[in-house]
Amino acid sequence: MLRLYDYLSSGNGYKVRLLLSQLGLPFERIDLDLDKGETRTPAFLKLNPNGKIPALQLESGEVLPESDAILFYLAEGTPFLPDDRLERARVLQWMFFEQYSHEPNIAVARFWHMHGEMTEEQKALLPEKHEKGYAALSVMESHLADRPFFVAERYTVADIALYAYTHVAPEGGFDLEPYPALRRWLDRVASQPGYIPITQG
């Protein structure tokens, strides 16, 4: 059986859980507590030397880390990934946008909000996280103004990748009210067959 090394409140872990649910693939979930350093133990570093969840252990025993690489791997040959070469590249375009321009701002601000009192350094950096996070949300809003989903007019792993931390952005202090197209897209994703909430392990 597939085994997912995960952390329940992680949006990166949630991406994989959500796709596995929508593909109807059974899996075993191993929860590692980031606050207790459980992704930095020698045993876990043997599985993923970069010390991060999620990491998916395949039936062969091989371990694949990086949430968006896992999504792409699981989605190949399914309706969640287009066959067209340029559309596949567009899926990757939005995944790299997510990991570079979105997650480091929105997910990190959320993490700081959720994990106890912020340090002085975090408080000093928060305005920049918000500024860059809102810039990413604005790029998404303008793209969604005349499209139902990010790529190929249908629900793909690009939507899963971006949904994960966008729908919980308010937990990082972001106000989604000024983004109506984005809020309609959030509803559209949440109404897909096999949808599960981030709180579901």
Added chain:
Amino acid sequence: MLRLYDYLSSGNGYKVRLLLSQLGLPFERIDLDLDKGETRTPAFLKLNPNGKIPALQLESGEVLPESDAILFYLAEGTPFLPDDRLERARVLQWMFFEQYSHEPNIAVARFWHMHGEMTEEQKALLPEKHEKGYAALSVMESHLADRPFFVAERYTVADIALYAYTHVAPEGGFDLEPYPALRRWLDRVASQPGYIPITQG
């Protein structure tokens, strides 16, 4: 003809230039000066709303941004991208590692070193950039200890993605002397057919 919106000293732009050279594909290069805000003009934001180079304009007129999505797109069906599903996912794994764990530390430290006097905030953040950048280099060193290239025992776009900012890491204050396997890999990449240096437009 393909048109590449680029900036000569950008490692992200260099990735695409290097692959285009190795594929023997002719292209027109448009240099945008980041220091003069040329990626934030209304004309360029119409091409890439996220306001970043590189962005590749295809013969159809469509524009594909995100360096690693461009590499994947150009490499499909060529020896630079494996056909095997898991090996393709491994290429993406290292590309996402590059954009999340490597570039934001090593490339950003280099950018700060190269673009005039650092601000007080940059000086305060530099030790963390160095710590996280060295952690990424250590992950690469241990992976390369018994492998010639990152994936599938051969030169792929995963190597191009990681080479771009690793080989100029010393310009960001990184010492590569403690990473012998990584230095041998740098030499291996630089000896590939069609190789061009980052200084070549």
